[in-house]
Amino acid sequence: MIPVLSSSDTDRYRNAEPVATQYLRRERPLSTLLVVLAVSVFLGAYLTTSLVPAVGVAVVEVVVLRMPVLRTHGTARLSTDDDPDAVRAAFAGPRPPVLALQWGIADEVAAEDDTATYTISYLFGLRSTELAVRTRTATIDGGERVELEVTENGRPWGSYTATIRRDGDRTIVDIEYVSDRRTGLRRLPQTLVARRYRDEILEAQGYTVLERHSHIV
Template identity: 55%
Template sequence: MIAVSLFLGTYLITSLLPAVIVAAGLLVVARAPILQSRGTVQLRADADLETVAEAFTSPTPPVLAFQWGIADEVLTDGDTIRYRTSYLFGLRSAVVTVQTQTEDTPSGIHRAELEIMANNQPWATYTATLSRPNGETIVDVEYTSDRRFGLRRIPQQYFAEQYRDDALTAQGYTVVERELHFGI
């Protein structure tokens, strides 16, 4: 809406050529990879530590519900998981690959790291630290986007934020706290 207004305003004030230049500049800015997301989320679960640890290292980790939930096919090969998804009526497809690494500490803390690639390009890293103080399983998840994206992804980010906590709640987790940074 703003882009159209800028184009029309430039056209009305000057002429077609400056308006076309403004439109081209706006397209470049909208597609330029300038934004990155990162954040943390703390989850609480009633399930025991081993069950939650298995969930985070399974082919369907709770924090990746939007990836495996829409996948046409989920393939596993050891610690590597692939979600094959088609869209635009099958005209395009994407393969999301998740590489899982786990670590247990003597103090009873489990750590799972999920490295995600989309079409063989780095996408994001999720690190989940699981502990069980006071009889409740606590999961501290830190996530970082491994690539930048353009302004056209803002609506997608907005709608994902609207449903992300609901997706976790549906899987039996309570979102205790969430901190999100979305910007440059």
């Protein structure tokens, strides 16, 4: 069951959304630039040769850009002044802190039972994608664990596991994450810009990133 929202949740959402907007303003132009470059290569091939070779170039471009070669995974350790119960509620809620770059740019966020759904439009609103986040929680020795299973339009997208524990007057959150499928090079701008803003958007929500290890393979 997704927890009921509190006033602190509302403040967290409000603080995160400007960072998500900055991310979107940088990511969308870069993704568009990649498309423009691909079209330019096609047109260049057409103008210097003929239609048939240009079509061959276009086919190669599509294959290269869509070939599933990228996969991300890593770990992070966060610290916050919030108590473990509040942190657990935040991670198990409809807008988990680690997915703020997704729900922060969503046109709509819906929640039902243990699943939250984000509808995100792109291509100037002509197309949209739907992320579904299913949440599972468990009590473990010395803390709490929240697991997030994310799908995109029904296909595996990524998994997050947050282990939450008290450490003195602070709460520590250890996170493991992995993308559940490989993506094409067309997603590279999105991935690189997200790496630029992921810590900033966590800090906007009251979390200090103590350490992070991330990999793109």
